[in-house]
Amino acid sequence: GENVEQHPSTLSVQEGDSAVIKCTYSDSASNYFPWYKQELGKGPQLIIDIRSNVGEKKDQRIAVTLNKTAKHFSLHITETQPEDSAVYFCAASENNYGQNFVFGPGTRLSVLP
Amino acid sequence: DAMVIQNPRYQVTQFGKPVTLSCSQTLNHNVMYWYQQKSSQAPKLLFHYYDKDFNNEADTPDNFQSRRPNTSFCFLDIRSPGLGDAAMYLCATSAGTGGYEQYFGPGTRLTVT
Numbered sequence: 484g485e486n487v488e489q490h491p492s493t494l495s496v497q498e499g500d501s502a503v504i505k506c507t508y509s510d511s512a513s514n515y516f517p518w519y520k521q522e523l524g525k526g527p528q529l530i531i532d533i534r535s536n537v538g539e540k541k542d543q544r545i546a547v548t549l550n551k552t553a554k555h556f557s558l559h560i561t562e563t564q565p566e567d568s569a570v571y572f573c574a575a576s577e578n579n580y581g582q583n584f585v586f587g588p589g590t591r592l593s594v595l596p
Numbered sequence: 597d598a599m600v601i602q603n604p605r606y607q608v609t610q611f612g613k614p615v616t617l618s619c620s621q622t623l624n625h626n627v628m629y630w631y632q633q634k635s636s637q638a639p640k641l642l643f644h645y646y647d648k649d650f651n652n653e654a655d656t657p658d659n660f661q662s663r664r665p666n667t668s669f670c671f672l673d674i675r676s677p678g679l680g681d682a683a684m685y686l687c688a689t690s691a692g693t694g695g696y697e698q699y700f701g702p703g704t705r706l707t708v709t
Contacts, residue, residue, distance in 0.1 A: 529698070577694055580693055582694040583694075588637070
């Protein structure tokens with residue numbers, strides 16, 4: 484089955500700096516890769532996702548890159564702000580009926596003012 | 597515009613006393629999921645419904661049951677809660693399985709005394 488690893492487990496950056504979180508997956512059949520942000524006491528919220536037919540996707544300060552050959556994908560947050568502080572989870576899934584997300588273990592991002 | 601609603605937000609139950617958590621959705625999604633999330637861990641899928649079809653994860657304890665009486669509602673029943681069942685329980689919905697975004701509710705924090 485699919486296995487998703489995520490690094491680093493914790494990340495501290497200064498406000499305004501960039502943050503990068505990397506995930507690797509094991510199943511080459513996986514083709515959908517969402518990123519979720521979870522603030523304290525709340526449910527995860529999708530912030531960006533990418534499918535295997537695309538190498539990069541950007542939404543304002545957030546971008547995701549995918550390297551299918553190496554089986555890794557990364558979240559990039561530029562110009563970080565204190566409200567970006569949260570736990571971020573990557574996930575991988577195969578775009579087929581009955582397939583479910585396999586989540587990475589999470590990265591706790593702290594943006595220091 | 598609440599889309600996935602969970603009640604209650606906080607639940608305290610006694611060891612061995614049955615408890616039911618509820619989830620409702622306004623998205624008219626086919627799929628509803630229940631996840632268990634313990635502190636500093638990724639959400640762990642317990643089971644999901646695709647319409648009325650129930651799909652149990654292989655490692656979900658028999659102590660956990662679920663009901664989906666209609667499209668909008670789904671319930672998580674814990675028949676005999678143990679101390680190890682104290683966790684955040686997250687409900688999520690999606691239009692389909694695999695490569696579909698999952699929308700999470702705010703979660704129910706369960707405490708077992």
